[in-house]
Amino acid sequence: MIDKTIKVVKIGGNVIDNDAELNAFLEDFAKLEGPKVLVHGGGKIATRLAGELGVETRMIEGRRVTSKEMLDIAVMVYAGLINKRVVAKLQASGVNAIGLCGADGACITSRRRPAKPVDYGEVGDVTEVNTDTLTALTDNGLTPVICAITADKDGNLLNTNADTVATETAKALSRVTPTELIYCFEKAGVLMDVEDESSVIESITPLTVKELIDKGIINSGMLPKVNNAFNAVTCSSIKRVVIKSSKRLNDDSGTKITV
Amino acid sequence: MIDKTIKVVKIGGNVIDNDAELNAFLEDFAKLEGPKVLVHGGGKIATRLAGELGVETRMIEGRRVTSKEMLDIAVMVYAGLINKRVVAKLQASGVNAIGLCGADGACITSRRRPAKPVDYGEVGDVTEVNTDTLTALTDNGLTPVICAITADKDGNLLNTNADTVATETAKALSRVTPTELIYCFEKAGVLMDVEDESSVIESITPLTVKELIDKGIINSGMLPKVNNAFNAVTCSSIKRVVIKSSKRLNDDSGTKITV
Numbered sequence: 045m046i047d048k049t050i051k052v053v054k055i056g057g058n059v060i061d062n063d064a065e066l067n068a069f070l071e072d073f074a075k076l077e078g079p080k081v082l083v084h085g086g087g088k089i090a091t092r093l094a095g096e097l098g099v100e101t102r103m104i105e106g107r108r109v110t111s112k113e114m115l116d117i118a119v120m121v122y123a124g125l126i127n128k129r130v131v132a133k134l135q136a137s138g139v140n141a142i143g144l145c146g147a148d149g150a151c152i153t154s155r156r157r158p159a160k161p162v163d164y165g166e167v168g169d170v171t172e173v174n175t176d177t178l179t180a181l182t183d184n185g186l187t188p189v190i191c192a193i194t195a196d197k198d199g200n201l202l203n204t205n206a207d208t209v210a211t212e213t214a215k216a217l218s219r220v221t222p223t224e225l226i227y228c229f230e231k232a233g234v235l236m237d238v239e240d241e242s243s244v245i246e247s248i249t250p251l252t253v254k255e256l257i258d259k260g261i262i263n264s265g266m267l268p269k270v271n272n273a274f275n276a277v278t279c280s281s282i283k284r285v286v287i288k289s290s291k292r293l294n295d296d297s298g299t300k301i302t303v
Numbered sequence: 304m305i306d307k308t309i310k311v312v313k314i315g316g317n318v319i320d321n322d323a324e325l326n327a328f329l330e331d332f333a334k335l336e337g338p339k340v341l342v343h344g345g346g347k348i349a350t351r352l353a354g355e356l357g358v359e360t361r362m363i364e365g366r367r368v369t370s371k372e373m374l375d376i377a378v379m380v381y382a383g384l385i386n387k388r389v390v391a392k393l394q395a396s397g398v399n400a401i402g403l404c405g406a407d408g409a410c411i412t413s414r415r416r417p418a419k420p421v422d423y424g425e426v427g428d429v430t431e432v433n434t435d436t437l438t439a440l441t442d443n444g445l446t447p448v449i450c451a452i453t454a455d456k457d458g459n460l461l462n463t464n465a466d467t468v469a470t471e472t473a474k475a476l477s478r479v480t481p482t483e484l485i486y487c488f489e490k491a492g493v494l495m496d497v498e499d500e501s502s503v504i505e506s507i508t509p510l511t512v513k514e515l516i517d518k519g520i521i522n523s524g525m526l527p528k529v530n531n532a533f534n535a536v537t538c539s540s541i542k543r544v545v546i547k548s549s550k551r552l553n554d555d556s557g558t559k560i561t562v
Contacts, residue, residue, distance in 0.1 A: 097355055116384060124383020125375060128452065128460055132406040136458030142407045142436075147391040149401045149445055177401075177445070184439040186408055193387065199395030201387055 049222040050182065051080045054210035057087035058230045059290045060126055069228070070130065072293040074137035079182040079221075081213060082141075082189045084130060085206035090114075090121040104162055110203040115166035118203050119145075122191040131189050142186045146170075146194030147201065149177030152209060154194035154202050168194045168202025170209065173216030211272040215280035224283075225276050226298075227269055228290035233299035234270065236261060247300045250274070273301035308481040309441065310339045313469035316346035317489045318549045319385055326392065328487070331552040333396035338441040338480075340472060341400075341448045343389060344465035349373075349380040363421055369462040374425035377462050378404075381450040390448050401445045405429075405453030406460065408436030411468060413453035413461050427453045427461025429468065432475030470531040474539035483542075484535050485557075486528055487549035492558035493525060506559045509533070532560035 053073060059065050073082060094101055094117050102109040110118065127143040134141035146152030146168075154168030181188050190213065192206035207227065214225040233244035234256075248256065253270065256262045262270050273285035288298025312332060318324050332341060353360055353376050361368040369377065386402040393400035405411030405427075413427030440447050449472065451465035466486065473484040492503035493515075507515065512529065515521045521529050532544035547557025 119387050120379035120383040122383075123387050124379040124381075128378050128382050128404050128406055128454075131404075132454040132458040132460050134458075135406055135409050135454060136456065140408060140436075143404070145387050145390075145402070147387055147394055147400075147402070149399060150394050177399075177443075180439075180443040180445075184436075184443075186436070186439075195387075195391040195394060197395065199391040199393075201391050 047078045049078060049224055050217050051076060051078065051224045051226060052083065052210055052214040052217065053080065053293070054083045054207060054225075054227045055085065055290055056206070056227075056229045057085040059228070060084060060087035061089070065290065066130075067133065069290045069293065070133050071137060074134060074139045075294055080187055081178065081182070081217075082130070082134075082187065083206060083210035083213060084122075084126060084189065084191055086118065086122050086192065087126065089125065090117050093117050093121060104164070107164060109163070110165040110167050112166060115201060115203055119193050119201055123193045127189060127191045134187065134189065139187050140185050141189050142181060143189045143191070145191050145201070146204070146209075147199075149181075150174050150195075151177045151188070151190070152194045152204075152213065154196055154204055156196060156200065156202060166200075166202055168196060168204050170194065170204060170212040173212050175216050175220050178213070178217060179220060207269055207272050211276050214282055215276055218281040223281070225273070225285045226293070227273070227285065227287045228293060229269075229287070230290065232289045232292070232297060233287050234262060234266060238263075244297070245299050247302065249302055250278075270301065274303075277301055277303045306337045308337060308483055309476050310335060310337065310483045310485060311342065311469055311473040311476065312339065312552070313342045313466060313484075313486045314344065314549055315465070315486075315488045316344040318487070319343060319346035320348070324549065325389075328549045328552065329389065329392050330396060333393060333398045334553055339446055340437065340441070340476070341389070341393075341446065342465060342469035342472060343381075343385060343448065343450055345377065345381050345451065346385065348384065349376050352376050352380060363423070366423060368422070369424040369426050371425060374460060374462055378452050378460055382452045386448060386450045393446065393448065398446050399444050400448050401440060402448045402450070404450050404460070405463070405468075406458075408440075409433050409454075410436045410447070410449070411453045411463075411472065413455055413463055415455060415459070415461060425459075425461055427455060427463050429453065429463060429471040432471050434475050434479050437472070437476060438479060466528055466531050470535050473541055474535055477540040482540070484532070484544045485552070486532070486544065486546045487552060488528075488546070489549065491548045491551070491556060492546050493521060493529065495520060497522075503556070504558050506561065507532075508561055509537075529560065533562075536560055536562045
């Protein structure tokens, strides 16, 4: 029987920044069977380009503020350079990839984040995922490759968190078809000991997560990812979310988040 | 009866560079009935960005040489900034636009231009247009917005002439469905007197084109466009190509090229 489950795979910036790792990951992604969607983050190219152009990166509470100049850079790098490189590489690996930002086919609509209490600038929060567009593409054998640039209903492009884009895309797809969500990143999973790659926590549930947070095992770097994962498994038909190494996409490794 | 003719519209860089003109053009494009495809050129943003980044624009015989650094800039600006701005604006005008470079859905495959006699660098000539991808999109109510970045079969992105992309796309589509090709630019059409916008030549045929070239009326700036148009009407099922003002998309103005 053919597995019709759509796999939504998120790949982070660290892998994007490393050509050899990115190529290896894309080879693995190409081998993944059945319909699939790739969501990619940004990496350091945008920061580097901003530096070269003298555009300052302003941070508030560890979060980047997206000025109009920085948005243009993000659109160029995420929706242009990275997205098209990834698509071209996947095509050469036999995947009929198609690159999208949220504006394309209105696949991900957002709303500009309110300027209060903190004005993060040209940043959008996802309000709607158009599954008609995404399933029209996958039904035609195309593999969407989505960057974290979205657009509001007035045609303004906005910078959006890539983990959130992956989560909301998977949640929406799960309403129309069985969906899996996989976050790939540089570590083997959520680790008991951040220095020990063999200390992967196999499973996290609502019953165990609080203790892991209280003990500082799920720290501020990992918390948004785990929160996104719980959001997905509690607010949609997704059965589980896997957080795992980008080097081990096709095995059973990583941390499973379930309800 | 619903007109199923696909209209392939090319818009040039001069319009891209002018926000007010671009918006007016996109409003007109939104009103165009039936299935349609927009192909857009680059404009001066890439040249400006190259200047800011200290990347030199080298020209040979009036043609830009695309270095690796310049290709990255072209990908960022054409496939990123311009393409996504156009898509977002069209979405806000009620057009279900989807932005593409040649790699997306392998819609336009190219081959690196041979380095001899002249090495133009990272430049590709179109070898194949995948009408399956394009018609799958239009059949689903999507309007492809195509930039002039293509990819070869090995996953290398390449810079390509936007007029050629429009021509080859229209030629390929004409094999599967009735197709019209419209080049929009800053003038009212091919002019008898380049200073007089009212001197539009209504029609050019193989019988009349030679005299116009001999007399210098079709000059070196206009010749590639006219040659592309003749290529389209002689090598495909396209009945006529119109060269007209981007300000008058929806009327019967301009120069018609027919066989």
